[in-house]
Amino acid sequence: MLRIHFTSEDLARVTIGYNSSLPVSEAVMSLQALRCGSGPRFSAWRHLVGKQLPARASLLGSLVPASGWAPDFLTPGPDHATPTTGAFDAIRGTPRRHLKAELHRLSSRHRLPAWTQLLAHGDPEALDAVTDTLSAYYDVAVTPFVDRMRAVLDADRAWRVHTTAHRGVGAVLAGLHPQVRWEEPVLELPGPPGQGQVDFHLEGRGLLLSAHIFCGSRPRALLNKAGTPILVYAPVWNLQSDSLVAAPPNARPGASKALATLLGRTRAAVLEALASPAGHSTKQLAQSLAISPASASEHVTALRDAGLVTSLRQANTVRHTTTALGTKLISTATRGLDPRPGS
Structure with a gap:
């Protein structure tokens, strides 16, 4: 269980994210949906994307497991989240120490191919290959579906804003998922099986709520000691358009x-x-x-x-x-x- 602790200042700084173009993290998360299914909502999408995968898509498969945590350097923060705000340049500029730390963390959970050692040491060619492949995959998995995805995300955001205006921030936090519990000043989220209780204090930095089409059913907390912590959650879909592919x-x-x-x-x-x-x-x-x-x-x-x-x-x-x-x-x-x- 993850317990996120709020102060009154944190509650005042809860924001609902919006990007005119979709973040690269959607593409990274979609790799998991592509591999593990994620139900009929994405069946037509999987069929279309599966036939157009970039030639070196296996590079991404090595770095993004079928479920769970993926390296953060593949998903730049709010200031560089989308292709139009320099996401791929931010990935290419990832410091060597950051690459090494994240690939070490990933290797403790999954066996990695030998080429990732080059990436861990900041090899420019290896980092370029990963970035170029992710860019090509984004163009296949996200770009053709932007209008549909944007419609779902816009509708969810409108609903959250409406809820905030009429019932307050607490109602929005409590409504992110059936297993989420809000007992002011603590937000409790389900954690991975076998994980004990983890407490995280926002310490006045607030929280960015960011809906993602491919994040899976459970909210994902992207918590750090610098910048704004992010809580990624699945949007509510319109029952009349419950499919990614129209x-x-x-x-x-x-x-x-x-x-x-x-x-x-x-x-x-x-x-x-x-x-x-x-x-x-x-x-x-x-x-x-x-x-x-x-x-x-x-x-x-x-x-x-x-x-x-x-x-x-x-x-x-x-x-x-x-x-x-x-x-x-x-x-x-x-x-x-x-x-x-x-x-």
């Missing part, structure tokens, strides 16, 4: 039959599309359903007048999302029950 338009199921019978096919599809906490603008809604903006606006207005949808203006954009009543109606119809009150 089905082609002609293969997507329409709105649930019960909902379509009640509202009409297009209006039901509009309501379901707005079920994400992040919502959609009218333009996004029209594009996702292949209808005109005028038609999308008409259906949203009718649903809003019925109390099923709410619309909020953000700068020059109006975003629409379902109300609690709209979400309940979708849930009831999906279960095949009569959605009428009193049924």
Whole structure:
């Protein structure tokens, strides 16, 4: 069990991360999902990625075990987390002592091939080979799926921000995973089997909450004595889009039959599309359903007048999302029950 201790200053410095481009750590974590399965959510993704692996992907397989800890130098911190903020340059610039310490830690748990000795001694060619391969793998495993991943992460972030505003930071911490316990001022997380209790004090540095598509079901704590500690967790997925790879338009199921019978096919599809906490603008809604903006606006207005949808203006954009009543109606119809009150 890991116990993370907060002060009042730490609670005030809890932040919810956001990157416009996705961090390289997603690619590193996805190597584990690629090898150990991780369920039907990633089945189509595994099939596509498995056919396009870089020629030297085995280099990454040697450094990233099928589960558990992977060397931190492969996952640069918040300031250099993404390709656009210099992640690969940061990896190439990893100090020799850091490489040696992390590969020693990895070798105590897994048998490493001989070439990793060169990496441990800071050999530039070995480090370049690993970095280039990781960059090529990122382009195969992450880049083609950015829009889908970003939609899931944006919806989760919107939900966490909403929870913070209405119930406080403690509710966000407690809601990260069913096995996470928040008893102020301590956050308890499940640890690996056989590991005893570990206590970590944030000491005023706060905590960055960072949702990752491929982090696995349990939150991962990236704790250190310098910089901002990070807690990586799995986002909540929209039940209407529970797959990393979107089905082609002609293969997507329409709105649930019960909902379509009640509202009409297009209006039901509009309501379901707005079920994400992040919502959609009218333009996004029209594009996702292949209808005109005028038609999308008409259906949203009718649903809003019925109390099923709410619309909020953000700068020059109006975003629409379902109300609690709209979400309940979708849930009831999906279960095949009569959605009428009193049924």
